[in-house]
Amino acid sequence: MKLNVALIQMDIQLGLPEENIKKAVQRIEEAAKLNADIVVLPELWTTGYDLERLIEIGDANGDSLKKLMSGLARQHRINIIAGSVANKTDKGIFNTLYAFNRRGEQIGEYSKLHLIRLMQEEKFIAPGSKKGNFMLENIPAAGVICYDIRFPEWIRAHVLNGAALLFVPAEWPAQRLSHWRNLLMTRAIENQCYVIACNRIGRDNNNAFAGHSIIIDPWGDVIAEADGENETLLFAEIDTDLVDEVRSRIPIFEDRRPEHY
Numbered sequence: 001m002k003l004n005v006a007l008i009q010m011d012i013q014l015g016l017p018e019e020n021i022k023k024a025v026q027r028i029e030e031a032a033k034l035n036a037d038i039v040v041l042p043e044l045w046t047t048g049y050d051l052e053r054l055i056e057i058g059d060a061n062g063d064s065l066k067k068l069m070s071g072l073a074r075q076h077r078i079n080i081i082a083g084s085v086a087n088k089t090d091k092g093i094f095n096t097l098y099a100f101n102r103r104g105e106q107i108g109e110y111s112k113l114h115l116i117r118l119m120q121e122e123k124f125i126a127p128g129s130k131k132g133n134f135m136l137e138n139i140p141a142a143g144v145i146c147y148d149i150r151f152p153e154w155i156r157a158h159v160l161n162g163a164a165l166l167f168v169p170a171e172w173p174a175q176r177l178s179h180w181r182n183l184l185m186t187r188a189i190e191n192q193c194y195v196i197a198c199n200r201i202g203r204d205n206n207n208a209f210a211g212h213s214i215i216i217d218p219w220g221d222v223i224a225e226a227d228g229e230n231e232t233l234l235f236a237e238i239d240t241d242l243v244d245e246v247r248s249r250i251p252i253f254e255d256r257r258p259e260h261y
Ligand SMILES: NC(=O)CCC(=O)C(=O)O
Pocket: 043, 116, 119, 145, 146, 147, 148, 150, 170, 171, 172, 173, 176, 179
């Protein structure tokens, strides 16, 4: 199946959800006009890493974000991987990704499992505990978030659960751009899946962010990549049949010997 994917590489105004939401809605509408089948947003795109204020500006149970994204998905008949947002619950604040299908139904939810101490995330955010697999247009998919890509066993667990498409919303700093590109390419090659990773640009008080949103096919080839400076809608057509083709050419899932690992 061929699908048009659009990644919303955007700057994020720290701690200003209204501004960020306004921009993201415009971009989703542009992507829909350009016939995107799937649109993807970055990590914590409503608030940025305004960690100390998340209790104030986070979204209670993700409810207002879910309502907005579900309505947009239904109105524009488009699948939305709604990046992640600060999801305030009675068990703490989670960094949660939501996914919606063209009918506006919520099809996925994943709270970031690995929290990055380098950005003090663990002091303000509670870790999730469940995998991020879901079905999108009858294709098995999964969502993980940013730092999660450093944990190959976590990504492999999603792929062993069936994922052929891996979505990665991120706020990845420019200092580690080479890690971003190399880790994503490696995850695509070793799991023979599409990796569709949406990063932000711009800066906050602590970091400049790398951009370089990227779409990598199951062979490990980069089929689209944004620059590190500009807001952009990064478009590519993916062909989900390629996943099975690559997996039958080099059948690593048949050849692996987990009983020895
Ligand atoms: N937001 C993040 O999880 C950043 C991850 C990162 O900077 C790294 O792994 O390096």
